[in-house]
Amino acid sequence: MPEHSRSLPETVEQFLDSTLESVDSAEELTVGVAQRAGFDEDDLMKIGLAVRESMVNAVVHGNRYNAHKKVRLSVTSNGSRLTVRIADQGEGFDVENLPDPLAEGNLLRTSGRGIFLIRSFMDEFLIRRLETGGIEVTLVKYPVSK
């Protein structure tokens, strides 16, 4: 990763509609920031997929496609880390009670792998319930030193 690209801080914030088009937009925007920050192709794929899964959770499970509810996306790159925050205005969910998708009896479930993939692909993953209602997830990825 070129050293100069790490030193260029960038922050983007958007309020997105609760649609699947927003999922694509959020992924594209985040991957663009990560690309400018110098992340390699493999990391770009992981970051993009983690953002996609988080956005799907916000749009589908959080805001339930409600046209009156927005998803707030913020992406910050400061040279030493990429931080993505995605907040919905939904009812929230209990992440601790999600079934383990790797358990023998769950392997053939058709859903329930999103959070697992996010955890697998990002270096940090935090979930907090907002006082205003809704869930905010924070995804962090550190560049690999070369």
Added chain:
Amino acid sequence: MSVKLNTRQVGDVSVVDVAGRITLGEGSSALRDSLRDLVGKNHKKILLNLGEVSYIDSSGIGELVSGFTTVTNAGGQLKLLNLNKRVKDLLQITKLYTVFDVHDDEAGAVRSFS
């Protein structure tokens, strides 16, 4: 491009060539419809060629699992062909790689159907 599907017959095996993105929405529903259509027409040997799949998310993985279950429950077999590294990695970390019968060679895959 979301996803493009093309089905062809190789002997008694239905080969479904999938290209593009299998993600929540159009991509995963197109795959679901295609597999249900084949099963509905009593095609029981289905080979999914994923060689041109550029991207798959958890919803797409769910559709692969759903297709596998649908075909198996109908007494058929669904196998996978030509996984690229990204799809293979995803199936491995989700422990699904061993659930599916995965092939790299179409002729060998066709022969493997009982």
